[in-house]
Amino acid sequence: MASVEWRSIPTVLYPQEILDKAFGRASSQADLVDDPDKYHRVRKQMNRMVQSACDVITKTLNSYVDRWPSLNALMEFDRALVDAAVGCDDYKRNLGALQWAAERSQRISGEAQSKILRLRDIDGFHKARRHAYGRISSIIDQISPQILWLGEARDILRKLPSIDPLEPCIVVAGSPNVGKSALISALSSGEPQVAAYPFTTKQLHLGHFTHRRRVYQMVDTPGLLDRPMAERNQIEMQAIAALEHLGDVLLFLIDSSDESTTPVSEQESLLAEVTALMSERTVFVVGSKSDISPSNDEYDHAISSLTGLGLEELRKSLIDNIDADKIEDPLTLPEHWPREEEI
Numbered sequence: 346m347a348s349v350e351w352r353s354i355p356t357v358l359y360p361q362e363i364l365d366k367a368f369g370r371a372s373s374q375a376d377l378v379d380d381p382d383k384y385h386r387v388r389k390q391m392n393r394m395v396q397s398a399c400d401v402i403t404k405t406l407n408s409y410v411d412r413w414p415s416l417n418a419l420m421e422f423d424r425a426l427v428d429a430a431v432g433c434d435d436y437k438r439n440l441g442a443l444q445w446a447a448e449r450s451q452r453i454s455g456e457a458q459s460k461i462l463r464l465r466d467i468d469g470f471h472k473a474r475r476h477a478y479g480r481i482s483s484i485i486d487q488i489s490p491q492i493l494w495l496g497e498a499r500d501i502l503r504k505l506p507s508i509d510p511l512e513p514c515i516v517v518a519g520s521p522n523v524g525k526s527a528l529i530s531a532l533s534s535g536e537p538q539v540a541a542y543p544f545t546t547k548q549l550h551l552g553h554f555t556h557r558r559r560v561y562q563m564v565d566t567p568g569l570l571d572r573p574m575a576e577r578n579q580i581e582m583q584a585i586a587a588l589e590h591l592g593d594v595l596l597f598l599i600d601s602s603d604e605s606t607t608p609v610s611e612q613e614s615l616l617a618e619v620t621a622l623m624s625e626r627t628v629f630v631v632g633s634k635s636d637i638s639p640s641n642d643e644y645d646h647a648i649s650s651l652t653g654l655g656l657e658e659l660r661k662s663l664i665d666n667i668d669a670d671k672i673e674d675p676l677t678l679p680e681h682w683p684r685e686e687e688i
């Protein structure tokens with residue numbers, strides 16, 4: 346199961362654009378028909394038009410169905426995102442409607458072609474073509490709300506974070522403003538990606554670093570865990586439950602500097618709550634902004650994303666703790682594979 350590339354979900358055309366594309370292609374196909382005999386020419390043209398219009402409709406609709414991730418194949422976390430963002434039931438229902446229309450369109454094509462085959466006059470060929478076009482238009486009309494829904498859903502889904510379930514993942518949590526995003530930037534090779542959770546208006550950061558060809562992903566949780574349990578809605582709880590399966594390690598940041606916007610006691614009660622929720626997960630408590638917080642020594646790690654203090658030690662602890670290669674047989678590694686710890 347690779348990560349879902351939300352960004353690569355294709356643009357969904359408007360219903361009228363789908364029809365224009367189909368009929369436009371059909372006309373240009375008809376122009377290619379070359380037969381000196383008018384009767385045969387028109388018959389071939391009308392046949393060709395119906396066939397190519399229906400093919401375009403079917404291919405276009407099926408390409409949406411194929412290129413949208415299948416919910417059953419998604420990991421729990423991604424499914425929770427889809428559910429919160431657009432609703433899994435609607436997602437399935439609307440894609441299902443496209444599939445239905447694609448099949449209908451193939452059927453219309455078959456029926457029109459066998460009808461044209463039976464007809465014996467030029468006028469009849471034209472009529473059969475017009476009749477088929479009418480049926481195609483009404484099918485597209487009928488699923489127009491579903492097409493529009495998918496167009497809007499696509500714009501929402503594109504912004505979701507893409508996380509690869511086969512690579513290690515570090516979830517970064519803590520109260521607002523404690524330095525979560527700054528830490529992800531500081532540990533990342535390259536600029537972190539900006540993505541969105543459907544539960545919050547805040548942007549989340551998605552960073553990564555590589556160690557021994559493995560990609561360690563880091564993901565922010567802005568607005569997801571930083572409120573007391575009672576204020577969270579059901580859909581957020583679902584995402585939090587899914588988050589539990591996602592991360593290998595949870596980094597919980599505490600800002601005890603004078604700049605902190607949440608009292609330390611409150612941050613600590615959030616920590617207790619999050620730790621209880623993520624009972625199966627290793628939690629590292631990290632004192633952030635150590636350049637301006639003198640009392641960070643009591644935590645598992647003291648770091649400053651600003652000065653770099655403690656960052657490499659934290660990275661090493663993460664790698665050691667996740668121990669991503671533990672199930673791999675060392676004998677399968679190349680002979681001169683470096684076995685020293687090297688970061």
Ligand SMILES: Nc1nc2c(ncn2[C@@H]2O[C@H](COP(=O)(O)OP(=O)(O)OP(=O)(O)O)[C@@H](O)[C@H]2O)c(=O)[nH]1
Nearest residue numbers: 520521522523524525526527567634637649650651
């Ligand atoms: N002095 C100091 N300031 C820091 C450090 N890390 C972050 N900050 C500052 O703290 C503020 C908040 O940092 P962010 O990384 O945006 O915090 P966050 O936890 O992502 O905040 P939200 O996403 O809003 O919850 C910013 O003004 C940062 O510049 C640090 O190590 N030292």
Ligand SMILES: [Mg+2]
Nearest residue numbers: 525526565567
């Ligand atoms: Mg942030």
